[in-house]
Amino acid sequence: MINITFPDGSVRGYESGVTPFQVAESISPRFAADVLAAKVNGQDWDISRPIAEDASIELFKWDSEEGKHAFWHSSAHLLAEALQELYPGVKFGIGPAIENGFYYDIDPGEHKITSDDFKKIEDKMMELVARKEDIVRADISKEDALKMFGDRGETYKCELISELEDGHITTYTQGAFTDLCRGPHIANTSPIKAAKILSLAGAYWRGDEKRNQLVRVYGITFPKKKMLDEYLTLLEEAKKRDHRKLGKEMELFTFSPTVGQGLPLWLPKGAALRDRLEQFLRKIQKKYGYLQVITPHIGNKALYVTSGHWAKYGKDSFQPIHTPEEGEEYMLKPMNCPHHCEIYKSSPRSYRDLPMRLAEFGTVYRYEQSGELHGLTRVRGFTQDDAHIFCAADQIKGEFLKVMDIILYIFKALDFKNYEAQISLRDPNNKEKYIGSDENWHLAENAIIEACAEKGLKAKQVEGEAAFYGPKLDFMVKDAIGRRWQLGTIQVDYNLPERFGLEYTGSDNQKHRPVMIHRAPFGSMERFVAVLLEHTAGKLPLWLIPEQAVVLPISEKFNDYARKVVEMLDEEGVRAFVDDRNEKIGKKIRDNELKKVPYLLIVGEKEAQNDEISVRKQGEGDKGSMKIVNFAAELNAEIASMIK
Numbered sequence: 001m002i003n004i005t006f007p008d009g010s011v012r013g014y015e016s017g018v019t020p021f022q023v024a025e026s027i028s029p030r031f032a033a034d035v036l037a038a039k040v041n042g043q044d045w046d047i048s049r050p051i052a053e054d055a056s057i058e059l060f061k062w063d064s065e066e067g068k069h070a071f072w073h074s075s076a077h078l079l080a081e082a083l084q085e086l087y088p089g090v091k092f093g094i095g096p097a098i099e100n101g102f103y104y105d106i107d108p109g110e111h112k113i114t115s116d117d118f119k120k121i122e123d124k125m126m127e128l129v130a131r132k133e134d135i136v137r138a139d140i141s142k143e144d145a146l147k148m149f150g151d152r153g154e155t156y157k158c159e160l161i162s163e164l165e166d167g168h169i170t171t172y173t174q175g176a177f178t179d180l181c182r183g184p185h186i187a188n189t190s191p192i193k194a195a196k197i198l199s200l201a202g203a204y205w206r207g208d209e210k211r212n213q214l215v216r217v218y219g220i221t222f223p224k225k226k227m228l229d230e231y232l233t234l235l236e237e238a239k240k241r242d243h244r245k246l247g248k249e250m251e252l253f254t255f256s257p258t259v260g261q262g263l264p265l266w267l268p269k270g271a272a273l274r275d276r277l278e279q280f281l282r283k284i285q286k287k288y289g290y291l292q293v294i295t296p297h298i299g300n301k302a303l304y305v306t307s308g309h310w311a312k313y314g315k316d317s318f319q320p321i322h323t324p325e326e327g328e329e330y331m332l333k334p335m336n337c338p339h340h341c342e343i344y345k346s347s348p349r350s351y352r353d354l355p356m357r358l359a360e361f362g363t364v365y366r367y368e369q370s371g372e373l374h375g376l377t378r379v380r381g382f383t384q385d386d387a388h389i390f391c392a393a394d395q396i397k398g399e400f401l402k403v404m405d406i407i408l409y410i411f412k413a414l415d416f417k418n419y420e421a422q423i424s425l426r427d428p429n430n431k432e433k434y435i436g437s438d439e440n441w442h443l444a445e446n447a448i449i450e451a452c453a454e455k456g457l458k459a460k461q462v463e464g465e466a467a468f469y470g471p472k473l474d475f476m477v478k479d480a481i482g483r484r485w486q487l488g489t490i491q492v493d494y495n496l497p498e499r500f501g502l503e504y505t506g507s508d509n510q511k512h513r514p515v516m517i518h519r520a521p522f523g524s525m526e527r528f529v530a531v532l533l534e535h536t537a538g539k540l541p542l543w544l545i546p547e548q549a550v551v552l553p554i555s556e557k558f559n560d561y562a563r564k565v566v567e568m569l570d571e572e573g574v575r576a577f578v579d580d581r582n583e584k585i586g587k588k589i590r591d592n593e594l595k596k597v598p599y600l601l602i603v604g605e606k607e608a609q610n611d612e613i614s615v616r617k618q619g620e621g622d623k624g625s626m627k628i629v630n631f632a633a634e635l636n637a638e639i640a641s642m643i644k
Contacts, residue, residue, distance in 0.1 A: 037070035081177035101220030262380030295339035355391035424465035440494035572632035
């Protein structure tokens with residue numbers, strides 16, 4: 001007999017070899033029918049895999065991340081099985097679960113797969129589901145794995161196997177399809193009730209542009225057909241909210257192949273929007289004692305060797321720039337923090353100088369694969385709302401709490417009501433990925449955990465998601481249609497101060513090492529604007545939107561009065577413009593509603609005679625006539641209520 005401990009601390013005895021599914025069945029057959037995945041002693045575990053010793057157990061249904069992950073991971077194998085039947089000779093790369101669904105990278109060989117094939121692939125997947133194939137895990141030696149996949153001509157799998165340790169290799173088989181995989185998976189394919197192939201994309205093998213380009217097939221599955229229908233409706237709504245589409249309609253930003261991929265060009269209205277965001281944060285930062293700095297767009301390669309960024313991110317950075325001076329190498333900066341370390345180091349520091357809070361809207365550059373670029377959310381040049389706080393160890397929690405206050409204030413002002421927090425910790429089983437001592441990691445992780453507890457912020461702890469130099473607290477917001485976006489991060493770092501030899505003189509007249517806190521409430525200006533556009537469907541907060549009102553004269557006769565209205569509104573701090581095109585008023589209204597202008601101010605003979613405007617609000621229709629100053633006062637009061 002073995003003892004199984006449940007999350008509530010209760011313990012039950014079972015025969016050795018019991019599976020998580022059988023454990024679930026002993027609780028309730030109905031509950032067991034919904035269980036998709038498990039954790040045993042903290043390890044991901046198939047629900048059909050035996051447990052041979054005393055263990056703690058967690059059981060997961062569809063409503064958990066773990067349940068969805070196992071469901072979609074198994075669906076990726078189902079997709080591969082379908083492709084294998086439909087396109088004999090196809091070779092497989094990798095096929096993971098992702099946040100929404102899954103993908104599989106394939107080398108189609110002589111076959112050509114297009115969107116016209118989606119229905120055929122979906123039908124084949126559901127045909128395979130009807131067979132209710134068990135998904136069977138097997139341990140395999142490295143030698144046997146290389147032979148099995150080599151005999152099938154699976155060159156990509158063989159490359160992966162060659163890098164694995166013997167004795168730790170597993171395969172999963174369903175029907176005639178066998179895949180190299182760590183799992184976990186659902187017990188069989190029968191819970192999959194609906195499948196949809198979403199798109200195709202190109203993907204270089206192992207992310208290397210010098211290797212073969214594979215076809216990435218994206219899909220999603222659900223345990224109910226109704227869930228798929230709801231998801232497809234959500235996708236249609238997401239298309240309407242696509243920030244690339246909105247950015248073009250609202251004349252905010254553009255891209256030019258001549259300038260280069262992934263390098264956004266901010267148009268006047270977009271630049272004004274971005275500037276308002278920056279001024280908003282500058283005002284908050286001033287209140288919290290931040291000092292604004294400016295650093296160059298390039299730095300000596302030696303700077304990033306010292307910081308560790310070259311060793312960690314060198315291959316993803318723009319390669320060193322060689323100057324006319326022989327032996328000099330510079331880089332487009334991938335991070336602002338090394339520059340800020342040098343600013344701190346530029347003068348002797350005392351405990352009286354701490355905490356020192358250095359802030360910069362600093363543009364950084366990282367080389368992203370062309371296939372991964374996506375509007376403003378994935379670019380090669382972006383501006384971080386970066387700051388680095390240099391403080392004593394006993395000041396960490398207080399400073400961390402203040403940064404949390406800033407982030408939560410921003411979320412409130414921008415109407416991000418739903419958010420989650422995640423504490424990203426080091427992977428205790430893979431410490432070689434990280435720099436710094438165990439003691440410093442322990443101190444840094446505890447500081448974040450204690451700050452969240454003091455703030456009453458429920459934060460999920462995830463091992464293995466820390467930055468290479470320290471743990472962090474990330475904020476994930478849910479937008480208006482339920483999608484999760486990572487915005488805002490705070491990181492505790494004992495390591496860079498050590499690498500740069502940063503010091504301060506303490507009250508004991510001895511030298512001490514400061515601790516560094518990295519923080520970026522927006523994350524980057526580009527990504528934040530993209531998320532904000534998609535969250536609001538372009539109907540940005542009134543205080544932020546580039547044009548708060550448009551004045552629409554009903555004929556040319558009232559153009560002069562319209563311009564007078566704009567001048568008066570400008571004096572009251574309202575951003576307005578005149579649409580004096582020779583078009584019918586109905587068309588002007590429709591065009592400006594498409595541009596998401598919040599207020600449409602119609603002027604004609606009656607308004608000109610009475611020094612008034614006829615007000616129409618986006619989404620609410622006519623609001624009646626009013627004096628210009630009264631309208632301005634109401635608009636400014638509305639703004640004040642948003643960012644008080």
